[in-house]
Amino acid sequence: MEIPYTVQPRPDTGVYNGKMGIWLFLASEIMLFGALFSSLILLYIGSPEGLWHDSVSHLSVPFATFNTLVLIASSVTVVMSWASLKMQDLGKYRIYMGLTVLLALVFLVVKGFEYNEKFSHGYFPKTNTFYAVYFTMTGLHALHIIGGVIVNLYLLFPGTKMWETEPERFTNRIECAGLYWHFVDLVWIFLFPILYLML
Amino acid sequence: MVTHESHHDHHHHDEGFWRKYIFSVDHKVIGIQYGITSLIFLLVGFCFMLVMRYQMAWPEKAFITTDQYNMLGAMHGTIMVFMGVVPLAVGAFGNYMVPIQIGAPDMAFPRLNMASYWVFLPGCIVMMLGFLTDGGAAQSGWTSYTPLSVLAGSGKFWDGQTMWLLGMVFLITSSLLGSVNFIVTIFQLRAPGLTFMRLPFFVWTQLVTAFLLLLAFPPLEAAGILQLMDRLAETSFFMPSGLVVSDVVQDQFSGGNPLLYQHLFWFLAHPEVYVLILPAMGIVAEIVTNNTRKPLWGYKSMVYAAIFLGFMSFLVWAHHMYMTGMGTAISAFFQTTTMIISIPSVVILTAFFISLWGGSIRYNTPMLFALSFLPMFGIGGLTGLPLGLSTSDIHLHDTYYVIGHFHYVVAPGTVFALFAGIYYWYPKVTGKRMNETLGKIHFWGSIVCMNLVFMPMFGMGLAGVSRRLWDGGAVYAHAQEVLHLNEYSTWGAFGLIFFQLFFIVNFFGSLFSKEKTDDNLWQATTLEWCAAPSPPLPHLNFARIPEVHRGPYEYSVPGHKTDFSPQTMKETEA
Amino acid sequence: MKSFLQLWMPSNASTHGGSVDNLIFYIHWLMLVLFVGWGIFFVYTLFRFNRTRNPKADYHGVKNHYSSYLEFAVALIEAVLLIGFSLPFWIQEIAGAAEENTDHDIELRVIGQQFQWNIHYPGKDGIFGKTSPNLVDGTSNVLGLDRSDPNAKDDFSSQGLSIPVNKKILVHVSSYDVIHSFFLPVMRVKQDAIPGISVPVVFTATETSPKDPKKSEKWEIGCAQLCGTGHYKMQGDLVVLEEDAYNTWVDEQVKQALEEGEAW
Numbered sequence A: 001m002e003i004p005y006t007v008q009p010r011p012d013t014g015v016y017n018g019k020m021g022i023w024l025f026l027a028s029e030i031m032l033f034g035a036l037f038s039s040l041i042l043l044y045i046g047s048p049e050g051l052w053h054d055s056v057s058h059l060s061v062p063f064a065t066f067n068t069l070v071l072i073a074s075s076v077t078v079v080m081s082w083a084s085l086k087m088q089d090l091g092k093y094r095i096y097m098g099l100t101v102l103l104a105l106v107f108l109v110v111k112g113f114e115y116n117e118k119f120s121h122g123y124f125p126k127t128n129t130f131y132a133v134y135f136t137m138t139g140l141h142a143l144h145i146i147g148g149v150i151v152n153l154y155l156l157f158p159g160t161k162m163w164e165t166e167p168e169r170f171t172n173r174i175e176c177a178g179l180y181w182h183f184v185d186l187v188w189i190f191l192f193p194i195l196y197l198m199l
Numbered sequence B: 001m002v003t004h005e006s007h008h009d010h011h012h013h014d015e016g017f018w019r020k021y022i023f024s025v026d027h028k029v030i031g032i033q034y035g036i037t038s039l040i041f042l043l044v045g046f047c048f049m050l051v052m053r054y055q056m057a058w059p060e061k062a063f064i065t066t067d068q069y070n071m072l073g074a075m076h077g078t079i080m081v082f083m084g085v086v087p088l089a090v091g092a093f094g095n096y097m098v099p100i101q102i103g104a105p106d107m108a109f110p111r112l113n114m115a116s117y118w119v120f121l122p123g124c125i126v127m128m129l130g131f132l133t134d135g136g137a138a139q140s141g142w143t144s145y146t147p148l149s150v151l152a153g154s155g156k157f158w159d160g161q162t163m164w165l166l167g168m169v170f171l172i173t174s175s176l177l178g179s180v181n182f183i184v185t186i187f188q189l190r191a192p193g194l195t196f197m198r199l200p201f202f203v204w205t206q207l208v209t210a211f212l213l214l215l216a217f218p219p220l221e222a223a224g225i226l227q228l229m230d231r232l233a234e235t236s237f238f239m240p241s242g243l244v245v246s247d248v249v250q251d252q253f254s255g256g257n258p259l260l261y262q263h264l265f266w267f268l269a270h271p272e273v274y275v276l277i278l279p280a281m282g283i284v285a286e287i288v289t290n291n292t293r294k295p296l297w298g299y300k301s302m303v304y305a306a307i308f309l310g311f312m313s314f315l316v317w318a319h320h321m322y323m324t325g326m327g328t329a330i331s332a333f334f335q336t337t338t339m340i341i342s343i344p345s346v347v348i349l350t351a352f353f354i355s356l357w358g359g360s361i362r363y364n365t366p367m368l369f370a371l372s373f374l375p376m377f378g379i380g381g382l383t384g385l386p387l388g389l390s391t392s393d394i395h396l397h398d399t400y401y402v403i404g405h406f407h408y409v410v411a412p413g414t415v416f417a418l419f420a421g422i423y424y425w426y427p428k429v430t431g432k433r434m435n436e437t438l439g440k441i442h443f444w445g446s447i448v449c450m451n452l453v454f455m456p457m458f459g460m461g462l463a464g465v466s467r468r469l470w471d472g473g474a475v476y477a478h479a480q481e482v483l484h485l486n487e488y489s490t491w492g493a494f495g496l497i498f499f500q501l502f503f504i505v506n507f508f509g510s511l512f513s514k515e516k517t518d519d520n521l522w523q524a525t526t527l528e529w530c531a532a533p534s535p536p537l538p539h540l541n542f543a544r545i546p547e548v549h550r551g552p553y554e555y556s557v558p559g560h561k562t563d564f565s566p567q568t569m570k571e572t573e574a
Numbered sequence C: 001m002k003s004f005l006q007l008w009m010p011s012n013a014s015t016h017g018g019s020v021d022n023l024i025f026y027i028h029w030l031m032l033v034l035f036v037g038w039g040i041f042f043v044y045t046l047f048r049f050n051r052t053r054n055p056k057a058d059y060h061g062v063k064n065h066y067s068s069y070l071e072f073a074v075a076l077i078e079a080v081l082l083i084g085f086s087l088p089f090w091i092q093e094i095a096g097a098a099e100e101n102t103d104h105d106i107e108l109r110v111i112g113q114q115f116q117w118n119i120h121y122p123g124k125d126g127i128f129g130k131t132s133p134n135l136v137d138g139t140s141n142v143l144g145l146d147r148s149d150p151n152a153k154d155d156f157s158s159q160g161l162s163i164p165v166n167k168k169i170l171v172h173v174s175s176y177d178v179i180h181s182f183f184l185p186v187m188r189v190k191q192d193a194i195p196g197i198s199v200p201v202v203f204t205a206t207e208t209s210p211k212d213p214k215k216s217e218k219w220e221i222g223c224a225q226l227c228g229t230g231h232y233k234m235q236g237d238l239v240v241l242e243e244d245a246y247n248t249w250v251d252e253q254v255k256q257a258l259e260e261g262e263a264w
C-alpha cells in the first residue's frame, strides 16, 4: 500500500499532494512577508519627516532595476524547464534549470555589491529604521533565494535520478519548485518599488 | 468489521533501530515521540510552577530570587504552551490519530513529518539551554514584550532571551511543516466515502487548528526575527528614542515602536489559544459520544462553529492590548469581534450539553475527564467575557483574574481533555488498558486540586492583585486581605502534583499489564477502532484502505443489531 | 452579586469607577445565570441518564431547537452590554480624555521608571518645564528637568501621587525605560506606561484617602505590567487631600524646589 495522490491529482480536490503542500506553504510565506510589510508601513508612519526619503535616495535604483529584470528572466526560465520536462526533453530541462540557478546567482552577486557599497559608506541596519527595514527585508528575501538555489541545484544534479524511475513525479517536483520560485520573484516585485521608489 | 487475518503486515522488512524508533517516518512513531517529549515538558513546566507557588505563598522565606522567579515564570508559560500542550494535542494525538481516523496509510509527507519533530526537539533544547547562560533563561514573560526583552540580559548571542528567540524560530518552523502536512493529509488522503461531513469532529478540530498554525505563526516569526535584529544588530524596530535605563541614555536606539511588537505577538498568540482549545474539544467529542452511546447533537453546527471560531480568532488579537491607550474606534472593533467570537464557543458547549440528554452514560475514567472539561471550560470561557469588554477590563487587566481565566480553559480544560484522550486511546496505542482505580483516584484528586489552585485567583484578581509578582502581592496594601488565598493556591498545586503520581505510575505500570485488550474495547464507531487492527498497528496502518459508509457517531441507531454502527458498516449489514 | 463582588474588590473612590463596577456586576450576572442554568441541566442529565437508569440511549436525543433561542439571547445580552455600557463609557471617559485636554483642574505627568513612579508637578505656573532624557539622574533629577528653562524652576517631582479631592485630574502617562502599567485600584484607572508615547488619562477622586492609614488601608499606585526584577515592588502611594491641604502641600514642595534650584 502506498500513500495515494503523490503523482496523480485527487479527483475531488483536483491537485496532487505536493502541489497543495506548496500552495499552503506559500500562504504562510505571504503571512510572513505580510507581517513585515505592515511593520514597514507602521514604522514609516512613525518616522520623522524626510528621514526615510533621504535614506532611500542612497539606494541604487539601476542595480535594483537590473536585478528585477534578472529575477523576471529566471521566472521565465524556470517555467521553460518545467515545460521541457512536460515535452520529455531532459536536456533542455537541464539548460533552463541551469540558467535559472545562474540568474539567481547573478542576483545574489549584484545584491552583494549593493550591500557592500552601503556598508562602505557607513550605512548599517542600525543606522536608522529605514536601513533596518531595508537590510532585514532584502536579507530575508536573499535567504529565500539561497534556499531556492539549493533546492534547484539538488533538482538539477542528484535529483534528476528520479526522472528515470518516476518521470511524472519528477516533473511535479519541478512544478512545485517553480511555484516557490515565482513567489520569491513576486516578493521582490513588491520590495523593489516600495523600498526603492515609493517612500 | 475488522477482518482478523489482515493483522500481519506483509510489507514488513527489518529496519535498523535508528530508522525504526528514532528517525522513523511512521506517523505513529512520530506521534509517540511527540507524546513522550511533551509529557516530560508538561511535568517540567509544572515543577517550575511549584517552585514559584512556594515562593508566592511564603515570600518572607525568599526561596528564589526575583530573577529566578521571572525566568521560571516566562519559561512556565512558554513550555506549557509551545512544548507541552500544543505538541501533545497536535503533534501526538493529531499525528497518531488523524491518519487512522481518515483511513490513510500515513501522513501525506512522512519525511516532512519526521523533520517537523526533529526541528521541534532542537528548538526545545536551544530554549532550555538559556538556563545555562550567564544571565539565565528568558525572563520577560512568555510574551517577551519589548523594550524589556531587548534590554534584558547581555544582548549577546549566548544569552537567555536570544536563546528563547532562536528556539521560537525552530518551534515555529516545526509547526509550519506540521500544519502543511495535516491540511494536505486531511484534504487528500480521506478514505473513499469519507466526506467532510462524515469526518470525526476531532479531525475537524485538527484541520482548523492546522490552518491557525499555518497562518498565525509567521507573523510571530517576523516578530522574532525583528527582535533578534534589535538585540544582535542594534536596530530599533521595537525600540523608541530617548530610553534611559539606570541613568544611561540608550541612544543606539531610535525611532522604533514597542506596540508593533505587541501587535505581531498577539496576532499569533490569540489564534494560538484556540489552538490550545480546539483539539481538546475534538477529543471530548470522541469520548462523549462513545460513552453516551448516541450521536453528537448538532454535529454540523459544531463544525461550522469551529470554522467560524478559527476565522474570527484572527480578528480579536488587540483585546490583549486595551490598556495601551488605543482609540475608541479600534477598541470598539475589537470588543465587538471578541463578543462575536464567544458565540461559537457557546454553540459548541451547548451542543455538548444537549448531546448528553437521552444518552446511556457510562462513567469510565476517560469519560470523567471529558465531562469535567465542560464546566471547567465553561468557567474559563465565561470569565473571558468581562475581560473582553474594555471597560470592565480596566480593573481586571493583568491581574490574577486573567490568570484564573486562562488557566481554567487550559489546565482543567485542555489538560483534562488531554488526560481523557490518553486514557481513551492508550489501549489503541499500546494494546493495554490503563488501570481504572488509579485513573479514578487521579481524576477526583485532580479536579478538587485544580479548583483549589485556580478558584482563589478570581478573588485575588478582583482585589486588584497584579500578576507576575515575586512576593505574591505582599508589598501592596490592597492585596493584604486576599494574601492568604496564595496559600490555598499553593497547597492546591502541591496536592495536584501528588495526584499526578497516580497517573505516572498508571501510565508506565499499565505497559506491563498482562491483559491484552481487543481491537475495539470501547465499541466505538470511528475508523481507528473499527477498521484498524489490534495494536501494535503495522506500518501503513491498514491491510486494505477501509471504505466508509456513514457518519462518525452512529450509536444506538434504531433497528440496528448493536448499539454502535461502525463507519465501515454497509447499510445492508445493519 | 454586587455585594458579593464588592466583598473582593477595593472600594471605589472615583466618579467614573461606578460605571466600571456596574458593568462588572452585570456581566457577572450573565455569567452566573448561564453557569447555574447549564450546571443544573448538566448535573440532572448526568444523574438521570446514567447507564443503570437508562440502559438504552435515544438516537435522536433532544428534538427541539430551543437552544438556538438561548444562544440568541446570550448574543443579545452581550450586544446590550457592549453597546449600552462599554462603548459609551469608553467614548466618554477614556477617549474623551484626549480631547478634553483643556478642560481639567490639575494636569500632571506620570513617568514610570524601573522601579518607581515619578510624578511631574508643573508647580505654581502650571507649565511643565523642558525635560530631556540626557539629564535624567536617578538621585537628583529623576525627571530629567532642564533647570535652565524658566518654566522648570518651580517644577517638582514626587514618588507618590498627591491630588485634591473633587477635582478633575489629567495625567499624561509615559515611561523612560520599559513598559509599565499605571494602576490606581481605588480609582479604577489603569493605563500602560509606554516609552516614547504619552497617553492622557482623566479621573476625579470623590473621597479623601484615609488620614493615618494602617498598611492595609493605604491607597496606592500599582504596576500591572512586568517590567523587570523589581516589578513586584513598584508600588507608590496615592494620597487624596482636601483642596486646602493639597495647596499647602504644593506650596511646600515648590518652595523646596526653588531652594534646591538656587544650587543649580
Ligand code: HEA
Residues within 6 Å of the ligand: B143, B273, B274, B276, B277, B319, B320, B338, B339, B341, B342, B343, B345, B346, B349, B350, B374, B375, B376, B377, B378, B379, B380, B381, B382, B384, B385, B387, B388, B389, B393, B396, B397, B398, B402, B405, B406, B409, B410, B414, C034, C035, C036, C038, C039, C042
Ligand atoms: C485555550 C485558551 C483560551 C480560550 C479558549 C480563551 C477564550 C476566551 N478568552 Fe482568553 N486568554 C487566554 C486563553 C484563552 N482564552 C490566555 C492564555 C490569556 C492571557 C495571555 C496573557 O496575557 O498572558 C487570555 C486573555 C484574555 C483576554 C485579555 C485579558 C487581559 O489581559 O486583560 C481577553 C480579553 O478579551 C480574553 C477573552 C477571551 C474570550 C472572550 C474568550 C471566549 O472565546 C470564551 C467563550 C466561552 C464561553 C462564553 C463559555 C460558554 C459557556 C457556556 C455557555 C456554558 C456554561 C455552563 C456551565 C459551565 C455549566 N482572554
Ligand code: HEA
Residues within 6 Å of the ligand: B039, B040, B042, B043, B046, B049, B053, B073, B074, B076, B077, B078, B080, B081, B085, B140, B141, B142, B143, B276, B403, B407, B410, B411, B412, B415, B453, B467, B468, B469, B489, B493, B496, B500, B503, B504, B507
Ligand atoms: C497551556 C498552558 C498552561 C498550563 C497547562 C498551565 C498550568 C498551570 N499553571 Fe500556568 N501559565 C501559563 C500557561 C499554562 N499554565 C501561562 C502562559 C502563564 C503566563 C506566564 C507569564 O506570566 O508570562 C502562566 C502563569 C501561571 C501563574 C502566574 C504566575 C505569575 O503571574 O507570576 C501561575 C500561578 O499560580 C500558574 C500556575 C499553573 C499551575 C498550578 C498549573 C497546573 O495546572 C499544572 C498542571 C500540570 C499538569 C497537570 C501536568 C501533568 C503532566 C504530567 C503529570 C506528566 C506526566 C509525565 C509522564 C507520564 C512522563 N501559571
Ligand code: CUA
Residues within 6 Å of the ligand: C112, C115, C179, C180, C181, C223, C224, C225, C226, C227, C228, C230, C231, C232, C234
Ligand atoms: Cu513597573 Cu511593573
Ligand SMILES: [Cu+2]
Residues within 6 Å of the ligand: B269, B270, B273, B316, B317, B319, B320
Ligand atoms: Cu485573546
